[in-house]
Amino acid sequence: MSFNTQLTRLLGIRTPVILPPMAFAAGALLASQVHMAGGFGFLSPTYSGTDAFEREFALARMLLGQPTGALPLGAGFLGWKLDADPAHAALLDVALAHGVRCVWLSFGADLTRWVERVRAHDSTTLVAIQVNSAAEALHAARTWKADIIVAQGIEAGGHGAASAPPLLNLLPQVLRALTVLPAPPPVLAAGGLTSGAHLAAVLALGASGGVFGTRFLATPAALYTPAQKAALLAAPAGAAVRSRAFDALRGTLGWPAGVDGRALAMPAAEAYDGGAPLEDARRVLEDGVRTGDPRAQIVWAGTGVGEVTELQPAKDIVRELHDDAAAHLRASYALLQE
Known part of the structure; x- marks a missing residue:
């Protein structure tokens, strides 16, 4: 058919x-x-x-x-x-x-x-x-x-x-x-x-x-990457959030006004959205990378991420x-x- x-x-x-x-x-x-x-x-x-x-x-x-x-x-x-x-x-x-x-x-x-x-x-x-x-x-x-x-x-x-x-x-x-x-x-x-x-x-x-x-x-x-895919599969419903923090952390700030991104929640983005200076938020990201925190990576994903459970x-x-x-x-x- x-x-x-x-x-x-x-x-x-x-x-x-x-x-x-x-x-x-x-x-x-x-x-x-x-x-x-x-x-x-x-x-x-x-x-x-x-x-x-x-x-x-x-x-x-x-x-x-x-x-x-x-x-x-x-x-x-x-x-x-x-x-x-x-x-x-x-x-x-x-x-x-x-x-x-x-x-x-x-x-x-x-x-x-x-x-x-x-x-x-x-x-x-x-x-x-x-x-x-x-x-x-x-x-x-x-x-x-x-x-x-x-x-x-x-x-x-x-x-x-x-x-x-x-x-x-x-x-x-x-x-x-x-x-x-x-x-x-x-x-x-x-x-x-x-x-x-x-x-x-x-x-x-x-x-x-x-x-x-x-x-x-x-x-x-x-x-x-395998780590990004693993994070997607492990993410529960509601884990994908919208924020400008993801681009601020990456330094990709050329997007038109009013555009932001949706990705899996991460401590560095939460810190930035909570009012922390960008330098401090990036330090949170660097600390996460150094300690192997799986949340220390930007993983773009939509609201249906909790329904994606297998590769x-x-x-x-x-x-x-x-x-x-x-x-x-x-x-x-x-x-x-x-």
Whole structure:
């Protein structure tokens, strides 16, 4: 059985399960495995230069058996990084040269320049725009003619707008806003999704697919370290919190206003949020690293982290999400007929 949504038709995939571009986590191996299982995977740049990114694409070509031509994978880029760093813009050019199927853009004050760069390179390359409000979604669809809208709720791991509503509020808002268009693009739901039941729920609400970030971090193919994966698997429900402390500790402060991150709670972040000077919070982090405290590491994760309890191959995750979502949708349909 295959799903039939606007997204699956657009991308030619069997299952509306999307691996997002997660820095230092989603590389060629994971993206390729998701693709081969029937979903769609995005690579994230390694931030180690164009040579390292070229090696990722070489690995993808080897895994997929496609030495030349376009690749059935995507790549994601941060707008503010593209604006600030020519080296990051060069990574976008690498992805375009390899013929990625879709470019995912997010967190830019004005993404026009980068959307136009993608369009100018190849009119067949799709553009996905991540948004945190209905107004942003309508702007992306009208102004940039986005091929895919990614509606990211406050539950998402990693970075997002602190003002974003919960996904179950945001998704209907975005879908309703887009109805004014003659041909609305497909909408992906992102934020806290971990199960087939979640996928079935967002499809029932009108999404064309679901984005599963945290779930795919707990795979052998993810680039997270063994310690980060162990922390994810051990984390209870409620362990992922939003804060600007994580970026303050890392020194990554170029994010647009209003953007913060969600990661596993850690003593250093708690100290910073409690009013400790940054130097003191970093000292807490250094002390934790020195003593081997597993909480002395930044582990990005969404609110569904407590439901991710085992390390699984990516293909098994895609198959499980597909089968469980199908079963839930069949059950819902049967209930409607009673």
